[in-house]
Amino acid sequence: MDRYAQAGVNIEAGDEFVKRIRSKVRTTFSKSVLADIGAFGAFYEGTFSNLHEPVLVSSVDGVGTKLKIAFLTDKHDTIGKDLVNHCVNDIAVCGAQPLFFMDYFAAGKLQPKIAENVLDGMVKACSENSCALIGGETAEMPGFYREDEYDLAGMIVGVVEKKKIFDGKKVKSGDVLIGLPSTGLHTNGYSLAREILFERYEIDDYIDQLGQSVGEALLTTHRSYLKAISKISSLSETHGFAHITGGGIVGNTKRVIPKDCTLKIDWTRWQRPEIFNLIQKTGNVPEDDMRKAFNLGVGLVVIASKRGADKITEILLADGEVPFIMGEVVVNQDRIHNQTRNT
Numbered sequence: 001m002d003r004y005a006q007a008g009v010n011i012e013a014g015d016e017f018v019k020r021i022r023s024k025v026r027t028t029f030s031k032s033v034l035a036d037i038g039a040f041g042a043f044y045e046g047t048f049s050n051l052h053e054p055v056l057v058s059s060v061d062g063v064g065t066k067l068k069i070a071f072l073t074d075k076h077d078t079i080g081k082d083l084v085n086h087c088v089n090d091i092a093v094c095g096a097q098p099l100f101f102m103d104y105f106a107a108g109k110l111q112p113k114i115a116e117n118v119l120d121g122m123v124k125a126c127s128e129n130s131c132a133l134i135g136g137e138t139a140e141m142p143g144f145y146r147e148d149e150y151d152l153a154g155m156i157v158g159v160v161e162k163k164k165i166f167d168g169k170k171v172k173s174g175d176v177l178i179g180l181p182s183t184g185l186h187t188n189g190y191s192l193a194r195e196i197l198f199e200r201y202e203i204d205d206y207i208d209q210l211g212q213s214v215g216e217a218l219l220t221t222h223r224s225y226l227k228a229i230s231k232i233s234s235l236s237e238t239h240g241f242a243h244i245t246g247g248g249i250v251g252n253t254k255r256v257i258p259k260d261c262t263l264k265i266d267w268t269r270w271q272r273p274e275i276f277n278l279i280q281k282t283g284n285v286p287e288d289d290m291r292k293a294f295n296l297g298v299g300l301v302v303i304a305s306k307r308g309a310d311k312i313t314e315i316l317l318a319d320g321e322v323p324f325i326m327g328e329v330v331v332n333q334d335r336i337h338n339q340t341r342n343t
Contacts, residue, residue, distance in 0.1 A: 032046075048159055081125040083122065083152055085222045089243040166240050168256035179300070181322055184220040270297055298326065
């Protein structure tokens with residue numbers, strides 16, 4: 001047995017993993033991918049004949065402590081999908097179409113079957129989002145991670161026509177907020193959720209209120225909004241988008257509205273998934289804390305002109321979405337008063 005293997009790093013296991021995934025990864029390739037996996041770098045041909053001023057948009061993220069749920073349930077085939085969809089949404093709200101994705105998978109002890117299950121989710125999500133999985137890094141780090149755990153991160157690159165970038169500049173007072181439902185926690189708020197729920201429940205406990213086990217509810221996949229965004233992004237009535245992640249509805253939507261504006265949200269306009277009600281009741285969590293930590297059932301906010309809100313809602317409904325009007329952008333009176341006093 002070689003000394004490196006004795007130290008806990010199994011190169012043969014890494015080679016086996018690459019063999020397992022090679023054909024799966026290739027299914028996500030587009031004609032712009034110029035190199036197979038295994039090279040020192042990934043090559044993507046940056047020719048965009050249909051765009052006059054192409055702008056690359058990138059993002060990097062992880063799935064947080066949702067990984068702990070995958071470990072506890074020993075279910076690893078959806079966590080990769082969470083990662084890809086999260087990253088896709090982050091660039092889609094800027095107007096970008098995804099081009100390629102790269103992952104980082106690190107474990108205390110590489111278990112090829114588990115790693116393959118994780119990658120299966122990535123492959124599926126990349127295919128669904130027309131995104132090439134062109135490379136990544138698999139690291140075995142004994143002594144740094146526990147042998148039965150792993151870490152996961154991803155990086156995505158997309159492209160958008162410069163004049164079609166959504167950067168908040170079109171948003172103005174009077175615009176309407178249209179919500180699209182989340183599938184649950186998505187990939188945020190898990191540290192608080194785990195602290196509360198696992199004081200009372202086991203991962204496999206079936207909860208009538210949820211219609212499933214605690215683990216199943218917490219592992220529900222973070223959905224992609226790329227299709228919905230693509231349906232309405234070319235409309236002049238569409239002014240912006242917000243992907244609701246850490247920081248909640250207000251924290252994320254405020255990132256794309258003018259500084260002299262604020263949000264007026266009617267929190268009664270949609271029904272929250274039961275998982276949020278269970279967390280709040282079990283942990284006696286104040287409403288303000290719930291709003292800061294969780295998406296509360298809203299995964300995407302579309303910001304639209306008042307005259308275009310009905311049109312956008314109709315388009316989304318026809319595409320199978322369940323949109324709802326949840327508020328509006330209004331002038332921040334406190335900011336105006338402060339500016340008046342200062343002058």
